[in-house]
Amino acid sequence: MLHTSNRIKMPLGFWEGLRRLGMATHDVVRKAQLPITIITEPVVTTAQYFAIWQAYSDLIDDTAKGIIKLATSFETDHYPPAVLAAYHARDYRDALKRMARYKQLCPPESLRITEEGEHCTIELEWLYTEQPGPPMLVGITLAFLLELGRRGTGQPLRAKFVEFSHSIGDVQTLEAYFGCRIQIGANCNRLTIHREDLDRPFVSYNAELLEILTPVLDQSLNEQQRSRSITEMVKWIMKRSLTGGRPDIQTIASELGMSDRTLQRRLTDEGTSFKHLLTQVRHEQAREYLADPSLDIKEVAFLIGYEDQNSFYRAFRLWEGDTPSNWRTEYLGANLIN
Template sequence: MGHVTSLFARKMVAAAGDCVDAPALLARVGIDRNGPWDPKEMIPAPAYYDMLERIAAQVDVTELPLRAGASMRLDEYGALGLAFKAATTLGASYVRIERYARLWTSVVDYELRPDPAGTLFILRRAGARRLGLRLSNEATLASAISIARQVNRTHIAPLEVRFQHAAPKSITAHEDWFGCPVRFDADLDAIVFSAKTLALPNLLGDEGISRYLISHLDSELSQMAVDAPLVDKAKDAIAQALSEGTPKMATIASGLGLSARSFHRRLSEHGMSFKTLTDATRRDLAEGLLRDDQHSLAEIAFLTGFSEQSAFTRAFKRWVGHTPASYRKAHSVR
């Protein structure tokens, strides 16, 4: 299960406006609406998609991803935003997104690829083409244009935008925002840029600042590579401890040979809290057990650290929007 930055969730909820209960939606994915906006705070991608689908059940979401994408600001991306801004050309900016996007999401990869019409900026996101994922893809490509327009005097308009999923009832807002034809049911999720557009100089392009920022981002990527095994080991330890109830951070840290303070710091550097990691582990374990008829619901509740089946049912419904019984019926492997 991948993660995305909490910044995306905050932007989507803000774009939905007063028609939704913003504090409740954010709380469901573990975000305190009144807390600081920290792009390094990560949330599970499935929970993010669930949140978008809850919004879609309440309001018309045709223009939601466009509004959210338009609201993204480079300064909110931290060092990655500064590196995008400091690149000397727009094309060089997108090269940095291609390389360093893993600092903000573990579910999306980008690729710049030559195309007969120019260059494709391709978005790849694994998973079923559910509504939440589709909305997220639209917002992501909209934000890619928004940040490009923030670094250039020229109004950036691509040659074409492509989405793999079906079109909404109207695509007028999409074509107005992107300033070009938007094609749905395509073979890729991508933006097509002309060579002339990617060669445009950025307003604040600076080679010296770029070198410093690239060094910083490379260091962050290296740290992620070091900490990824730690996260995997921590999830395994949490899963093994859940049958005895909700594990304590100090206990898991000790088993990994770390102090509670060091464990907390390293998880924070990876964009996670112990609670977020525990909830993600519980959810992954519950979904896996529910796909197999070997265990009863009461046993699964016990194995995932709940003292009562009713508490497990409430938590699982909060995670995925369905009861454990209905999820099992839909996903059971027979």
């Protein structure tokens, strides 16, 4: 279950789930423009993972129908261990906490749960990637969180409110499934449920099974966190917070739950420094943004944290020995030939 930032463990039973829906797995792979051997691969890259979900979405008549079909048809006996631990939890609150905790073993999705007043919100975020996940994947993730509550409690739970950042197909179909109003074009992807539902006990509660699963999953999570380099985590946070400014070590250290002195020491132990990583991230992001012809140079400078364009030009010359505009022209020309 261990992974690096760009290694995604495919959900157990995913391909079987597609077959049960009457979809040929080979068609999905071809649509995703991936090698057919991907079906037997337990681990894929983030780009491949997103391509598979997008292909499934493209082959379904309507995104909303595809979301509901997959969320409701997945048999509990095909749940991976992390989801089994949630399904057999004591109550809905315990189940959601386990989902959020063990989701770290299966990136790139991350769940942030907040209880406030009469509501509980579960917001979907992306780990290690700036690229937003396909709407189909977003929809299934949020739908399954409600499905988990329905199956666990044995009750027809209804959500309070659902927000999606992108178009998600037939909204009325989804509103009927979630049992609430849905907002499209929101600034986040979020499921809001009734807080009182969190106390509902699960009829599927299995204390003996949890005693077996929990220590194994916790050990996997601890091993993963120890193996993940601090350098990797700092770079990911930097990429999220570059736009329009320069992230400082105090802010990033706080997000990692440590002092800036401890963070600098950890980075030194890994043979790098905060300043070096910031330069490296800006360089990597500059190349990535310049490869997109829809962004002008001024926008690229802002996106990687330079308030004035001249500072960006000077930095880029040091990195590449050329101006941003010349580099872009050569890059786009070379890719056109290839």
